[in-house]
Amino acid sequence: xxxxxxxxxxxxxxxxxxxxxxxxxxxxxxxxxxxxxxxxxxxxxxxxxxxxxxxxxxxxxxxxxxxxxxxxxxxxxxxxxxxxxxxxxxxxxxxxxxxxxxxxxxxxxxxxxxxxxxxxxxxxxxxxxxxxxxxxxxxxxxxxxxxxxxxxxxxxxxxxxxxxxxxxxxxxxxxxxxxxxxxxxxxxxxxxxxxxxxxxxxxxxxxxxxxxxxxxxxxxxxxxxxxxxxxxxxxxxxxxxxxxxxxxxxxxxxxxxxxxxxxxxxxxxxxxxxxxxxxxxxxxxxxxxxxxxxxxxxxxxxxxxxxxxxxxxxxxxxxxxxxxxxxxxxxxxxxxxxxxxxxxxxxxxxxxxxxxxxxxxxxxxxxxxxxxxxxxxxxxxxxxxxxxxxxxxxxxxxxxxxxxxxxxxxxxxxxxxxxxxxxxxxxxxxxxxxxxxxxxxxxxxxxxxxxxxxxxxxxxxxxxxxxxxxxxxxxxxxxxxxxxxxxxxxxxxxxxxxxxxxxxxxxxxxxxxxxxxxxxxxxxxxxxxxxxxxxxxxxxxxxxxxxxxxxxxxxxxxxxxxxxxxxxxxxxxxxxxxxxxxxxxxxxxxxxxxxxxxxxxxxxx
RNA sequence: GGGCCCGUAGCUCAGCAAGGAUUAGAGCGGCGGCCUCCUAAGCCGUAGGUCGCGGGUUCAAGUCCCGCCGGGCCCGCCA
Numbered sequence: 001x002x003x004x005x006x007x008x009x010x011x012x013x014x015x016x017x018x019x020x021x022x023x024x025x026x027x028x029x030x031x032x033x034x035x036x037x038x039x040x041x042x043x044x045x046x047x048x049x050x051x052x053x054x055x056x057x058x059x060x061x062x063x064x065x066x067x068x069x070x071x072x073x074x075x076x077x078x079x080x081x082x083x084x085x086x087x088x089x090x091x092x093x094x095x096x097x098x099x100x101x102x103x104x105x106x107x108x109x110x111x112x113x114x115x116x117x118x119x120x121x122x123x124x125x126x127x128x129x130x131x132x133x134x135x136x137x138x139x140x141x142x143x144x145x146x147x148x149x150x151x152x153x154x155x156x157x158x159x160x161x162x163x164x165x166x167x168x169x170x171x172x173x174x175x176x177x178x179x180x181x182x183x184x185x186x187x188x189x190x191x192x193x194x195x196x197x198x199x200x201x202x203x204x205x206x207x208x209x210x211x212x213x214x215x216x217x218x219x220x221x222x223x224x225x226x227x228x229x230x231x232x233x234x235x236x237x238x239x240x241x242x243x244x245x246x247x248x249x250x251x252x253x254x255x256x257x258x259x260x261x262x263x264x265x266x267x268x269x270x271x272x273x274x275x276x277x278x279x280x281x282x283x284x285x286x287x288x289x290x291x292x293x294x295x296x297x298x299x300x301x302x303x304x305x306x307x308x309x310x311x312x313x314x315x316x317x318x319x320x321x322x323x324x325x326x327x328x329x330x331x332x333x334x335x336x337x338x339x340x341x342x343x344x345x346x347x348x349x350x351x352x353x354x355x356x357x358x359x360x361x362x363x364x365x366x367x368x369x370x371x372x373x374x375x376x377x378x379x380x381x382x383x384x385x386x387x388x389x390x391x392x393x394x395x396x397x398x399x400x401x402x403x404x405x406x407x408x409x410x411x412x413x414x415x416x417x418x419x420x421x422x423x424x425x426x427x428x429x430x431x432x433x434x435x436x437x438x439x440x441x442x443x444x445x446x447x448x449x450x451x452x453x454x455x456x457x458x459x460x461x462x463x464x465x466x467x468x469x470x471x472x473x474x475x476x477x478x479x480x481x482x483x484x485x486x487x488x489x490x491x492x493x494x495x496x497x498x499x500x501x502x503x504x505x506x507x508x509x510x511x512x513x514x515x516x517x518x519x520x521x522x523x524x525x526x527x528x529x530x531x532x533x534x535x536x537x538x539x540x541x542x543x544x545x546x547x548x549x550x551x552x553x554x555x556x557x558x559x560x561x562x563x564x565x566x567x568x569x570x571x572x573x574x575x576x577x578x579x580x581x582x583x584x585x586x587x588x589x590x591x592x593x594x595x596x597x598x599x600x601x602x603x604x605x
Numbered sequence: 606g607g608g609c610c611c612g613u614a615g616c617u618c619a620g621c622a623a624g625g626a627u628u629a630g631a632g633c634g635g636c637g638g639c640c641u642c643c644u645a646a647g648c649c650g651u652a653g654g655u656c657g658c659g660g661g662u663u664c665a666a667g668u669c670c671c672g673c674c675g676g677g678c679c680c681g682c683c684a
Contacts, residue, residue: 036623051625054664064664088626089664130684170684319682337608339680346682353684380678382609408610408677441646455646467618470610472677478633479617483646486618486632493646501643542622550619557631564639564648583643605646 002080005112006533007103011080012037015093019052022074028059037093043520046085046092047527053089064089101514101526101582108585111592114533116157123364124150126376127280127287128165131272132172133196135279136417136424137464137475138378138410143427144464144598145407146376147285148545151596153374156536161370162287165360168269169293170353174251175202176272177265178243181250182236185229190428192275195268197222200422201230205237206244222422248348255350257298266294279427283457284598293356296363302351305359305395306344312394318347320355322391332393335386342387354384358391365397372401374543379406379470405543407469413476427460430480434459437481438489447604454600458488461598466549486553488599494556495594497563498587499603501580505569508584509577516578521562525582528555529589536596545597552593559586 003010016032023030030052037048053064060067068086075084080099085092107113126146129139147162154160167173179198187194200222207215223230237243253261273290280286296302306313312326322342324334344355364373377385382404389399410417417424438452438459445451463480467473483489502508517523532551539547568579591601 033623038625041626045626049626051665054625058664090626092626167684172684316682321682335608337680343682348682350682352682357684378678378684379610381684383679384684406610411677438646445644447644471618472611474617476617482633484633485647487646489646490632493644497644497647504643538622544622546619553631560647561649563643564645567643569643604644 002103004103004107005115005117007080007100007107008527008530009534011078011095011100014078015081018075018078019050019071019091022071023052023056025074026060026070028056030055040090040092043523045087045090046094047097048095049085049087049090049092051089052091053086057089097523097526098513098515098517100530101517101523104526104530105512105514105581105585108529108589109581111588113529113589113592114156114536117533117537118157119159120372121159121161121370122153123161123163123368123370123373124153124376125163125165125364125373126150127276127285128167128377129276130167130170130172130419131192131195131269131276132176132199133272133419133422133424134190134192134426134428135276136410136419136426137430138417138424140283140427140430140460141407141410141464141473142376142378143280143283143285144461145405145469145545146374148461148465148548148597149374149376149405149540149543151598152536152539152545152548155592155596156533156540161289161368163364164287164290166269166273166290166292166294167353168266169251169255169297169351169356171247171251172199173265173269174247174254175199176268177250177254177261178202178247179233180264180268183229183232187271188226190275190278192272192279193426193428195272195275196419197225197229197422198233200420201233202237203420204422205234206247208234209238209240209243218421248350252348252350254294255297262294279431282431283427283460284600291360291363293353293360296356296359297351301363301367302356302359305362306351306355308362308395309344309358309391313344314341316341318349319343320345322387322394324390327390327394330394332390334390338383338387338390342390354387357384357388358395361388361392361402362395362397365392365401370401372403374403374405376405376407379408382406403543405469408472410473410475413474425475431456431460433477434480438483441483442605445605448602451602451605454602455483455489455492455605458492458594458599459483460488462488462491462549465597466546466553468544468546485557488549488597489605491549491552491556491590491594491599492602492605494559494563495587495590496602496605498559498583498590501563501568501583502587503603505576505580507580509580512577512581513574514578516575517582519566521558521566522579522582524558525555525562525586528558529585532589532593548593549597549599552590552597552599555586555590555593559590 016035020030020032035050053068056067057064065086068091072084082094082096127143150160150162179202204215204218254265313320314323324340385404393399435456438455442452535551
């Protein structure tokens, strides 16, 4: 029996097992895992093949083709396979396309394809941007990658929690609190943008006081957005004795939980997070929980975990650090390249993010109790993540339950973004600009009114997602505003074409004959759908959520060709029924990939 | 100095995890076509590449190994 959720893989598995059995029978060792199938370059050679002939030739002292023929002779029939072809060093397989088509179409239309392949409890921590300025496109990439990973995991059967770590116990938050404490204004405009301005102004004012020339120019630029506000911040800070010392003092009192500072800082951070939520909701991102760093400090969790680490901690001028040599003595695997010291606290007694991060890992794995947590965090923190994992191991937990999905930052053609200098492109403005472009295109069409917003979200998420996370993403307006091929809207368009055919036909056939789907294009569409479960598995194993949109793009491209070349509604009844069913399966399977990637579905556009 | 990552058409990227049947693929941009026919946000054709360089392993290397070169990140009592 073929696996309803993944027919193609079950055929491949049966093939590998059978081939390795036969090969082993004649005295040659060949593990089934060494047998992998690739597409053939030419359909006349079969659908897929494996190049084991070269290895066999050597062992059997025959030509590759002769060796393969002998193997094929001895093989049993396998469900889903029509016949075998030995060609060169390749053992090729011609699939029973009508059978596979039926399996795949049934699975796709019932929504089984790729579903429920795994089980367990996992967490994805993503976004986790510091609440000091609006989400910029770098955070946007994080959100989209993280949210898509979570959706994949959920689709393939895991129980998934999405968490956001609010970093409000760092120095950056204290800058905001300092700024807030010296002004009387109420937020103007979107609240996170307003706080972003305060953050940049405080930073640059302090730089100015320290005599940094560059600060003057930065302030001139920042000032344009709200001269009065920026001026008052600058003048107050210039009059302060030692503003930086104030910042540290604010942080110290905040971590101690002093009421006055608490209400000042925490409420500012909460307002910013509120702004983030608006933006995130717009791009389809929601978290199950916002975990506040301050809560972990105030509740004593951080203290408790620090105590557990005490045997491996040394102190330097009052500051605690994890001693990697002590960790090594304990028998924990510590990568060679890590520094000997991993500081956990400052001399003034405040915790560093490193310590709260270890405590947070403890919370995830023990208190919440997930099997595994994927941390979507910038690649620049790779070493910090390794250090945290050492801490996790010292707590007696398997460090591999923490998985770092590191992604490269988003850069601008003009240079890097910088929150401190107030240089960034926000998610909000990218979305607004894209929406403008999209609504121009939609104007005058008879489609629903939320189409341009759906197009915007599709375009944005595709643009943020479509590149391998470990490669830098160079932001360009062109990339996001591209509504043509190789974009979110391209996929959406293909989907609406399928929808349009089904709508015009007005019915879905009960009976259909898959042997009538005999064209190359129809066969290709079925095979593309059949590969979806593998794409889902790969995207998780390789930490490559971009594979999802790549595959969706391939499917859309293939369907557009089908749409242009193969008539559905006007064809003869039996053929029409088979094709309609294929279109339905395509629509549902592409739709499921769109759901996973967060690219909104539309019936018209 | 040490560690990690990247280097494929003018530009942006797939392909590298599991080496194979290519004459290395897309998109954008260029040039030329296709709407009395299921939405042209589409389709077709065409031009464009010493897969950074040099060695090695192999019957076979864009893919694996070593060494270089170029770019990025990290090696904070920042996050």
